[in-house]
Amino acid sequence: MNLFIIIFTQIYKIMKKSLFNIFIIFILLFKIPSEKAKIIGEESFPVFKEDFTLKKYGFNKSDFEIENEKIKKRENLSIILSKKGISVNTIDKIVEKCKGVFDLRTMRIGRNYSFFTSNDEKELKHFVYEISKTKYVIFDLKDSLDVKTFERKTNKVLKTASGIIESSLWNSMKAKGLNTILATELSEIYAWSIDFFRLEKGDYYKIIYEELQLKETNEVVGIGEIKTVQFQHKKEDFFAFSYLQDGIESFFDEEGLSLKKPFLKAPLKFGTVTSGYSKRRYHPVLKRIKAHLGTDYGAPRGTPIMSTGDGIVTKASYGKANGRYVKIRHSGTYQTQYLHMSKFAKGIKKGVYVKQGDVIGYVGSTGLATGPHVCYRFWKNGRQVDSRKQKFPKSKKVKAKDLNDFIKHKNISLEKLNNIFIKDFS
Ligand SMILES: [Zn+2]
Known part of the structure; x- marks a missing residue:
């Protein structure tokens, strides 16, 4: 210049x-x-x-x-x-x-x-x-x-939006003339519970949010805060209530639990780490150095294995090395995998929605294994990483002293959601 x-x-x-x-x-x-x-x-x-x-x-x-x-x-x-x-x-x-x-x-x-x-x-x-x-x-x-x-000075005006998913959340919002920033915000609010890459036709949303309008001309210039969301996914309701606690506004579900959930530390309630994540490990069965991209938890055969987070089962199958295994997709970012099961838990199959802590199978030694254990694999952005080195936000819930106030706030919000009419249903 x-x-x-x-x-x-x-x-x-x-x-x-x-x-x-x-x-x-x-x-x-x-x-x-x-x-x-x-x-x-x-x-x-x-x-x-x-x-x-x-x-x-x-x-x-x-x-x-x-x-x-x-x-x-x-x-x-x-x-x-x-x-x-x-x-x-x-x-x-x-x-x-x-x-x-x-x-x-x-x-x-x-x-x-x-x-x-x-x-x-x-x-x-x-x-x-x-x-x-x-x-x-x-x-x-x-x-x-x-x-x-x-x-420029802006006014915050409370607005509602709703729609049914035909192909994607983005497309639904675009077709309705909504600001697609709302889609991005929703995917962040539900990052720990809904996989927005796998929405189903018929899923629907109702949103109460602030719209930013210029004070001078009332022109719409953006989105303020999202207040309440009801997202129905696979016939299940996922609520998000924005609630101010200790000066911080964050989202809670209908029970007052934070929507941001860390993963469980391990897929077993009891058990010991018998082999950690390592890029070089002497494989006890293959008898050679090989990367071990998971954490082994040794436990007696038949010990229940839990899903470490909410998500959808993408695989419940058998592999030569993995034995009987389950893979779960939690969000666009995270997936977990559980190997060498003796059997799957009842009802666990591809496409099933599981909650954090749900039993998905039982410890065994199918595939390449010397003894009963679960090999827990943690995927982040398509790569296997060390689950024990991941940092997750602390799970919060509405404090006991605020619970009554939260319930009042929740009931008012639910009533507002009930008044939102989903036009596509007519
Ligand atoms: Zn392993």
Whole structure:
């Protein structure tokens, strides 16, 4: 950027008398690669609705002639300002003033900007660029050449949303014209209980949330906090009630238990670790060095094996090495696997939903095993990691002193959910 301005200034000084040379300068201007001020990406922001307010960006509309524009391809601050006749020297000073206030590299094609020319002196006074729908930056083009960022004031308006899953949560929300940020938020709220990659047709959701609207124009600019959610998945209801406790707002289920659940430390209530996770281990059956990507818990044959988290059984089958084993998908991130079972627990098969602590099978020594044990394997993002080295959030619940208040809050929220009508059902 600075190099560009220096070159520009030098050429300008040498050739400023000739119109033809100025033409050359403009050709150069588009040819010089200017990494710093390059405008990347293309985004379109909806044009603000016609508003009848008296002020724009805090300026009295009656005092100025206002030109509204959008950033075009290959435009950057210096190009935009020089087109308005602002000197290279001044532009350089403005660029200097931006340091630590506004990063010029973040200017994007399609975003709004405005020039403010005073009515009395007919002088170009301010340049305003919209960083986002709620943030903008004002450049003073006279005197101080100050650069300052501002935030628009917003109102939080309580809204409801609902829908039935046809293919994905994302598609359902898009089809209903909802902000898809809601889908992302839901997948985070339920990260420990629902696998949003495996939703089923007929699953449905009801959401009570805050919508952010600009105070000046009521234009919707985003999503505030999510208050209550009912998500029905595989005919089972998953509730999320946002509740403030000790100054922290977090989500609890209908029993007042936090939705963020750590995994159980081990799949057995009792038992001892007989072999840990290791990239190099002498295999007792194969009699050679081999990676051991799980933790072995030795226990008598028939000891119940529990699922360490809520999830869906993706495999309940037999393998030559694994023996009888179960694999459970907990979320898009986590999966667990339990090997060498003597038998599966009743009803455990592919597609079944299990809760944390549910018995899924019994200790045995099927497959490559010297004695009865369960080999517990922990998958994170498709890779087997050491379950005992994972850090999980502590499980919280609503404190005893707040429980009555929580139940009241829950009942009011449930009533609100009942009043949400799912249009797709009609
Ligand atoms: Zn093992």
